[in-house]
Amino acid sequence: MVRRDGGRPSLRELAAAAEVSVPTLRHYFGDRAHTVEAVLAECLRRGRPGLDAQRSSDKRFDQSIADYAADLVLALTAPKAVRLGDVFAVSLAEGFLDPSLGPPALIHILDPTIDALQARLAEHVARGEMIATDLRAAAIVLVSPLLVACLHQQQLRGQVTSPLVMSELVDDVVAAFVRAYAAPATGVSRDVGSLAA
Template sequence: MARMKGSRNADYEKERERLLEEVRLRLLASDGAQTSFRELAEVAGVSVATLRHYFGSREALLADVMADMHRRGLPYLLAAATEIRGPVRESLQWFLESLLTGWRMGVGAVHAFGLTAGVGHETLGPVYVKELLEPTLQAAEARLSRHIADGELRHCDVRHAALELVCPVVLGLLHQVQLSGANCRPLNVERFLEDHLETFLRAYVVSPE
C-alpha cells in the first residue's frame, strides 16, 4: 500500500539517528560549531533538502544535537548525582575527578561546542544551558543535597554551592584544554582540584562540636 502523504518512512527515526551521529562527530571538532548547514549535509552524505526534511534548519539541528548529547550523558549524570562514594570529602573528590576524566574523554569538546554555538544566540544559548550545562550543575546539586541532609555540609542555597563547586573547574579546564592555555600558562589541574576542594570544604563543611 502506498504511503499516505505527510506520513514518515518506516525507518525515519533510524535514519534521523544516523544523521545525528554523523553531524555530531563533525560538530565536536575544534571548528565544528562554525560548520555550515550545507557542509553538515555533505558530512552526513545527504542533500541539503534531505537534512532540512529531518531537522528543519541549522539552528534546530544544533539544538537536536545538544539534546542527543544530553541523552548520551544521562547514565554518567545519574551516577554523578546519586552514586554513593563515602563521606563528603571522598564523595566530592570523586565527583571532581570524574568531571576531569569525563572532560578529557570528550565532555570538554561537548561544552566547547555548546558554548561556541550558544554564546550570544538567543535560541541556542538557552538550549546549551538546558541540555548541557544545567544537567552537570543539577548533578552537583543532588550530591550536595545528600551531604546537607546527612549533616556533613551546612544548610545553604544548594544552587549557589553547586556553581561554586563546578564553575571554577569548568573554567580551568576550558583554559587549559580547549583554549590551549596549557601552552602559554600551564596549570597542574590535579593540584588545582585538590586546592579547590579544600577551599570549598572550609566554606561549607559542618565542623564537629
C-alpha cells in the first residue's frame, strides 16, 4: 500500500498483498478503513526508533535545527523501496479522501513527527537557546515546508517538471526558523546557511 505503485488499494488488493483471504482480513481488521489504519499503525511502530532519536540533541540550537532538517529530508527522500515520503503521501491521501482516516493519518504518521520535534524544541527552550512559544506550532512551521518540498520533488515528480535545489531550500528554511525562534542572547550565529550541508 505504501509503495505507491498504483491507485488506492481495495480490501481485496490489501488482502492479496498480505497473502491472506478477504474474510481473514475482515476477521482481524474489519473494513478497509480499519485495515488502512492498521497499516499506518505498523508504519509508526517501525518508525518509532528513528522518531525517538530525533527527540533530543545536545548540540547548539542552530546546529540542532540544521541536523533535524537534514535528517528529515534524508528520511523523506532516501532511495529505498518505501521512503518516508511515500508513507506521508499515502497517509495524507487516505486521510483527505476518507474522513474516517484523517485522524489515524495524524495519530500514526504526522503527529508523531511533530511530537518528536516538539520534544527537541522544548530542550532548547529549557536551555535558554530558543524563545518560549507554542512549540507545537513551531514544530509545524519547520516540518511543513520541508515535507511539502520533498513531496513536491519526489512523490509528485517535481524534480522533472519544476526542480528545486533541495540543499538551498533546507538552508533557507533552517536560517528562517533560527532567526524567528532563537533566544536573543544565545550567541547563536545568524549565519546558518551552511549548517545543513
